[in-house]
Structures are given as structure tokens and as C-alpha cells.
Amino acid sequence: MDKKTDSIGQMERGQQSALNVGGFHNHPGFRRMFAPDQLTIGLFLPLRFYTGNMDVLKGQADLVDIIDQQHFASVWVRDVPLFDPGFRDAGQVFDPFVYLAYLAARTKNVSLVTGSAIFTLRHPIDLAKAAASIDVLSGGRLVLGIASGDRPAEFPAYGLHVDHRDERFRDTVKFFRELIQHNSPTIQSSLGQMSGLDLLPKPATGGIPLVVTGSSRQSLDWIAEHSDGWLTYPEATANDSGPRMLGHKINAWREKIPNGMFKPHMTNEWIDLVEDVNYPRTPLRGGYILRTGRAGLIQLLEEWRAVGVNHAALGIQFSSRPPAEVIQELAEEVLPLFPTHTGTAPIATGW
Template identity: 70%
Template sequence: MNVALQSAEPDKAFEGASADAFVGHPGYRRMFAPDRLTVGIFLPLRCWEGDMRVLEGQGELVTQIDRQGFAGVWVRDVPLFDPNFGDAGQLFDPFTYLAWLAARTERVALVTGSAIFTLRHPIDLAKMATTVDRLSGGRLVMGIASGDRPVEFPAYGIDMEHRGPRFAEAVAFFRQLVAPGRPSISSQLGMVSGVDFLPKPLTPHIPLIVTGSSRQPLEWIASHADGWLTYPDVSHNSAGPRRLAEKVAEWRALIPDGGFRPHMTNEWIDLVEDPSYPRTPLRGGFVLKTGRKGLIDLLGEWQTAGVNHAALGMQFAARPPAEIIQELAEEVLPHFPTQEGPAPLMSAW
């Protein structure tokens, strides 16, 4: 890989940034602070089962999520629905949907969980990302990944076995496009010279939070990611959070400058009305059934483990989403308040 940037040292051009680089970023600052955990909501609020009407009213609930003070709202990047995989995400294109949600919200961070950097060209990713960033006043935070659905790679004409190197190169390409100044890029993914990329993001960086390994060694994630998103391990007892703490500590020990980088995790919950209902795994541990006291305990264990943001999905829950969101806002958020951060940098478009 040969990637050069006019205004930066080549070996520093696409490294991860510490919290100091995001001091003016409304989305990042709303979600992340050292030794603190905030709460976000994963969309869709109900799973697609063959009828788009399952998403009716979700936009209004996202407006409520924003007003009730949740830190972030998450969308997934699922280009093709594989019935064998059994998950269609929120159906809409993530960036188009986030732009629509940006117009319906004021403060909540808008998060991709996760944008597949191997399937889309970095120019297209950057154009969509900086557009959402500008339209939302700087609220975009990007979880990014190398992809794990085998049916998608041949559809794009991409070799799945080589997605690791392609992911790393796409990250470098993306970062150089959106950086201040005119980019000069020589990459296996394309050549950029004598042109500029617009719009630039509102702040110097768009946070790129790497998901899982994304086919990279842990040292690469420590050096090149602005944060790390991993699965939580088991969540029905304290053994999972303890193992997660070890994983987070190992990663943070490898961060070259020793600066703060946030860690995120997620869980699909079936929040029941009984507040004392014990933490119980469902669907082979994929879903956690619990009352709010068990959830508060889990979030506290994650915070102690070094997790800075937890995204909760409720598409498998028995209760209506509006009820769960209301209970989370009233009973859970006071224990894990959203960071204040700077106000969105809005323009009168």
C-alpha cells in the first residue's frame, strides 16, 4: 500500500486520534468520556418479517429518544438480505436514513453500527459521511467493519478472503479524503490528484470506531482506530464483564500515545415489567431477558470494565418499544447520564 498525504507524515496520516482531537465534535463528546458509560438505542425497534409497515412510527420514537436524552441512535449497514443470515437491519440505506433522522432530531449522536468499508469505495463512503456530518451539525460517529456476510462479497465482485487488507486501505483512503487540505492519494483503490474532496467535515475528524477485529491484529486497532466496538461476551452474569475488562485493558495498553480511546458494546434486550427479573439468556445468549435492576447492574459492570457506551436493541422484546424506551429514560439513564458536550454546529441550510 502506498498512500501519501500532502499535509501530514505518511506514517501518521491515518492513525487513530485521542479524545483531544474530538474536543469540538458534538457526536463524540455526547457519547464518550473516560470512566463513564452512556446509553444508546439500536434500530430497528422491531424486526422486519416481510412487511415494511413494521417500521411505521419509528421516526417519531427516534424523536422521543432524542428528547429523552439518550446519547446515540444506531443504524446498520446491510446491503442485501440473506434469509439464511436472518437479519435485514433497518432496511433503509444507513446514510440516507441518518440524514432523514438528523432532520427529526437535535442532539442525539447518529451512529453507524457498522458501515462496511470493504464493500463501498472510500470516495462514496466519505461523500455520504461528510454529508450527514454537515446536515446533522457534526453528530455522526462511524462504527466501521470489514463485513461478515458471505453473499454480499461476490455480489460486489470483491474477494471476501482479502477483505482485511482492503479494509485497512479503505480506512487510510477515507481519512485522507476528509482531512483538511487537498488530498494526494496513490492507492490500490484509486488515485486522487489535482482535485479536492468536498464537503469537508465540520470538525477535523470523523470518528472511526473499528468493529471487532475487522481482520486486523489488535496492535493495528490500537494504532489506527479512534475507538473499538466489540461484542460484550456473556451478559447474564459477571463472568462476561470480567473477561471484557481484560480485553479492553489489553487493547488500551497497546495504544501508542496512551491517550483515551472509547470502547463500545451492545446487547439485544427483552426488558420485562418486573424490575427484579433476573438476567436470563435467550436465543443461545443472543438476547438478554431482564428487569431494569439487572440491566442497571450489567451496565455498571460494563462501566467498571472500561466500556464507554452501550447500544441497546429491543427488536426481540415482547413489550412495545415505546414502553421500553420510556422506562429506560426514567429509570436507567439517571444512572448513566449522557455527556453534555458542545451543541451541534448547525447551519440554516
């Protein structure tokens, strides 16, 4: 069997399996990314690391157009409300919801993902309004990665106590879902009370997937029951010991998911994809970045797929090569082995 035929077979199996994805079987963004026993590929933004000059972000949306046209499954944006020099990382700089709305107008099919929206720092009404608006404007392409926040300096700036973020995260998730899933809900929450009011618009297909990042200070049982998916760090990526550890974590989580429902697992890695195809998988910056050739990356993705990872979000902002070159190589040589699912097309919009 040649490589192309095998890829088509994987895509068809993934589309058939994706019929068992619970409440999101009609959600275009979810279905494009996830199916049991399959792995798809997305790219993290920014494509170049911000070091104080916004010029590195110029032309990025043009490359996102190419990412969409080349049939990557998703693009991811991070949520860093305030720049903390101690972290030296400004994220993708733009507000994630504003930028995803901009990208929604520039693209047609690619899933639009937050990795991750800080649910403790925003009120659930504002989160739900922004998220539902993007989901409708994009034809149902929004997938929300969510987190409790890991930058302590941001919390007092919002008038919040960092030690209370676990409870606030749970309350925000519950409030958010009641707003987007029900008409005129009656809500009694530590975050507010409402009755006789409604949130408009509602999501394009009735819901928005919420993917919990890391632990978000929650128990594994809570994540298994209340998440629509789980994003965790990949463990070590220079050899197969990390994927094996990751597989144990995934299995422990999936054993706790009620009724055996399929919920996807995601992981991510910052890569420096070099031209030498056989360059060995080499950790940089204490394992924060993986330098590798194409063969090593494919091997890693195969290891992840084998242990139950359903989506890999790759960051190329630290790459030694121009982003356009890396995107082209990934699209031509890697993506066909891990094809994007095409079971549910975005809803046609005329806004």
C-alpha cells in the first residue's frame, strides 16, 4: 500500500469514528480536528517570537491563509492579557478573541482554537459573548482551550486572588455553559445572578467545545467529567520515553470519562525543523524546544498517535528557518501522513 492510499484510508476511518463524538458530531471545528485513534496537526501562533518589535507579526495573516489552504486542521492563539517581563513571553500579543475574529474573516475551513483562554480573569458573560460571536461568524469553527492561569502577577491587576482560581475556574465553566446552551437561563452563581435575560448569539451548532489545559487546578475526575477534551504538556520528546509517559496519563484520564464517551487529547511542542531530514531529535533550552529533522518529527507524531493523542499543535516561532519554508515542508511531507478530517464543513455565513 502506498503512502497516499494509506492516508486516504486513515481519513475515511477517522471520519467514520468521529460519528461517536458526543454532543459535537455536528461542530465543524471539533470534527475537523478530532477522531478516535487518529492524530491531526495544527500550528500555534505567533509564527515568530515577539521580542519587543511588532514587525515580526507583519504578514502572519497571509501565512495563516496558506495554512488554511494547505488543509492544516487548526491554528492556535494564546491568551496573555498582561506582559510580565519575568516570563519574557508576550504570547501572540493580540487579544485572542479579536484576533480570531480577524482570522475568521481571512480563512474558510481551518479550526480556530484558543490555547488557552484564561477563564479566571474574564467574566463568563464576556467570554460567552465573544466566543459565541466568533463561532457564528466563522461558521462553527471555534474550539476553546481554557485554563485557570499561571501568571500570579495578573490576578491582583484584575482585583482577584490567585489562590482562589480553582473555584473561580469551575464556576466560570458552569456559568459559561448555562449561557450558551440555554435560552433565558436562571443563574445563581458566585460570579453573578440573572433571570429573564438571554445571551445572543447562540453558538452555530448549539455548543462550543471546552478543552481543559493541564490540570487548571482541578482533579482528574473533574476534568474527565466536565471537559470536552484535554490538552497536556507532551513530557520529553527527544525519545519514546516521553510519549510512553504521556500515554499512561491519557489512559488514566480516559478510564474516568463517563460512559466511555470519546473525548480528544491534545499536546503541543515548539519545534525547530531543520533542513537535514535525518537530524536527530535534540532537546534545546532544557527540553522547551525540540530541534529535529522531518523524519524525527514524523516518528514523534506516530508515537503520540499510538498512545492516544488526537491532535498535535506545533509551534514554529523558534525555528531557525523562515516560517513559510517550515509550513511548506510540513504541508507537503508531514501533513499527508496525519490528514485533517473533512466530515463536517463550516456552516455557510453571509454576515
